[in-house]
Amino acid sequence: MPSSQKFFEERTDQSEVKARIIQKYFFAWANIIKGTAKQLDNKIAYIDLYAGPGRYKDGAASTPLLVLEHAIADADLANMLVALLNDKDPANASTLEDEINKLVGIEKLRYRPQISNGEVDDDAAKYFSSTRLIPSFSFVDPFGYKGLSLEIIKGVIKDWGCDCVFFFNYGRINAGISNPMVRSHMNKLFGEERAEDLRLQVEGKDPALREAMILEALSGEIKSLGGKYVLPFTFKNSTGNRTSHKLIVVSKHFKGYDVMKDIMAKESSVHDQGVPSLTYSPADASTPLLFSLQRPIEELEQDLIETFAGRELNFDEIYEEHSIDTPYIRQNYREILKKMESDGSVTAASATKARRGMTYPPHVKIKFRVK
Template identity: 55%
Template sequence: MAQKFFEEREDQSEVKARIVSKYFYAWANVILPSAAANNSKIAYIDLFAGPGRYKDGAVSTPLMILEKAIATQKLRDNLVTMFNDENPSHTKNLEGEIAKLDGVNTLKYKPEISTGSVGEAIADQLATVKLVPTFSFIDPFGYKGLSLKLINGAIKDWGCDCVFFFNYNRINAGVSNSIVDKHINALFGEEVATELRSELTGLTPSEREQLILEKLAQAIKALGGKFVLPFRFRNASGTRSTHHLVFVSKHEKGYEIMKEILYKESSTHDQGVASLEYSPASARTPLLFSLQQPLDKLGSELLSLNKGKTISVLDIYKSHHVDTPFIKRNYKECLLQMEAQSAISAAPVKRRKGTMADEVMITFP
C-alpha cells in the first residue's frame, strides 16, 4: 500500500504536504527567537517519511521541509531533522534524494535517516526523552503505530506541536472489528474506545464521523493537547470522508496559525467561513456547497452569549473561536454586518469605513 501511495501524487497528497510545510515554516519563525535565547536547537521529525519523491517527480514533505531550511539561514544553523520509514527502499531512496538537494551541505546538522517500524519502542522514547522545540509529522498509511502515547510524546515538551494523519475510513471500520481492538484502544485509550463502540450503534454516517472525531479530540485534550484541529479530506465525488489531517498544540498561537493556513487550503468558503476540508467535487463547483450561512448563525450566537455586555472585538474572538471554524476576520465581518443592521453598537463610531479593529468596544443589547 505504501509503495502504491507514492506511485503518483494525488491532489490530496499535494494539499497535505503544503499544509505541513506551511505550518512548519510559520512555527519555526515563532519558535526560533525563544529557542535561540535559550541556546536551543529546533527539530522536525517525520516518522513515516516515504521515499522523498513521487513517481511523477514531485517532491513530498521531507524535501519540501529541507528546501525551506536550506533557503533560510536561521533554519540552516538551528534545525535538526529526523526522518524514519519502515521500508528500507524508501529510506535508501530518500537518502539519495536529500543528497541531491542544492545547498544541502550548508545545513549545520545533517538530516538523520532511520529505518524501522513505529510502535511501542518509539512511543516510549518520545515519552521519556526531553525534546527541544519540535514539530512532528506522523503520517501512517493505515493506523498501525499511531497511538495516544505517541501523540502525547510528540507534544509534551515546550514548543512541540504535531500533525498526524487520521485514516477515517480504516478507523471507522476498525472500531467495531475485535481483531484490531489493540490498535483502536491505543489510539483512543481503552476506556474511550469502549465508550465509542457502544455509542456508535444506530448512528448515521455523519453522526458516526462527528462522534469519532469528538472522542479523539477529548482523548488528546485529556493528555494536555489543548488545541485540536481536524481538516477533512473527501473522496473524488465529495460524497464521503476518507481521512483527516489532525493538528495538535498546547498553545493558542499555533492553533490560530494553523487555522489561517487551513482557511486558505479549504475547498469552499461560505460567507467567508472556511469549510476546513478539501473536497475535489466542491472545489470544482464551490457555489453549490455554500448554503449554510454560518456568519448569520455566528451573529445570533454572539448576541445570545454576550447579552448586555460591552466587550472588545479581540475578547469576543478569544472567548469564542476555539473548536469553531471561524478565524478573526470572520468575527470582524460578522460584527460589521451586525453594526450596519443596528443589532449592536460599536465605539468609536467614527472609524475608517469597513474596519473593526481589535480594540473597538462592542455593546450588545
C-alpha cells in the first residue's frame, strides 16, 4: 500500500489543526482578493498538488473537501472558484472525484473541480514558472519532501494575488540535510549554494539550534524568490519533545501575513503572557526557542524603545514595521503600548478628535521618547 494511502487511514489531531488553519486562511485570503478579482477575470483558484482521496478512513473530510463545502455555501465563491486538485496516486484521484460528486450542492459551483493525476516534478515546476496564474491559493502537502522545491513555490506565488502554504515533514528534512543520498532533493528545497552552507553549519549543533538554522535558511531562500512574508507554524510529536512537521505560509503582502498569524495564534497550544507559541503540541509541552519567533513579552517593550526612539507613528505603522518574524500579535502591541504610555515612554495624541479608550485608532500618533 502506498504511503500516501496509509497517511489517510487515520486522522490525527495534527491533521485537524492543519486542515483548520488552511481552511480559515483560504477563506480569509479569498475575502481579501475577490473584490479586485471580480474586476479582472472574476475567478480565483484553489490549487492542491497533493490532494489525497478526500476523506480519512473515519469519514472526516480532508482539506480539499472542506474548501469546496465552504465554497458551495458562499455565493461569491461558488461563482468564482476554480479548484485544481492533483494527486499522483490514481486511486486517490479517483476516490477524490467520487467524494466531490457526493457533496451536497456541488452543482452550485460555476466551475467543476478539475482533478489531475500526476507527479509534482520538474515538468510541473516549469509549468507553474511559465504559466500566468489567476489569483490562486496553493497548498503543497507532500508525503515527506519529494516534489517540494523552490521552483514550485516561486511558480505558484509569482503572479498577483497568489499565496502559498506548504506542509512538510521536518524530521525527514532534518535527516536529509546531511544525507548524500537525497542531496538533490535538499538542493531543490534550499537552493544548491544555501544547502551546501547549511550542511556545514548544522554539523554537531544541538536540535533546537539546528532547527532554527534550517528554518532560517529555508525562509531566507523563499524571501529571495519574492515571498516577502514567510510565517512558520510548528507541529510537535505526541510527547511534545520533538518537532514533527512545519506549516509555512508564503505571501507577498503584509495583510496575508497578518491574517495568518492571527489564525495560527488561535491554534497555538501555549500562550506565554499572551504571546502565542505558533506551535501545536498534543502534550502542550514547552518548546525550544527558534531564532526571533519565540521571545518573552518583556523583550517587546525594550525592542520598541530601541527601534522607534524619537519617531512618531500610528499603531498600524508600528505593527507592520516591527511584527515581521516575531510571534507578537496586535493585542500584545496594544497592551505593551498602553503600559508604555502609562510609564511615559511614549505619548499618544490626536490632532483631529478626542481619543476613545486605548485602542490606538489610525488618527492617533504615538511618539516614542528619545533615548
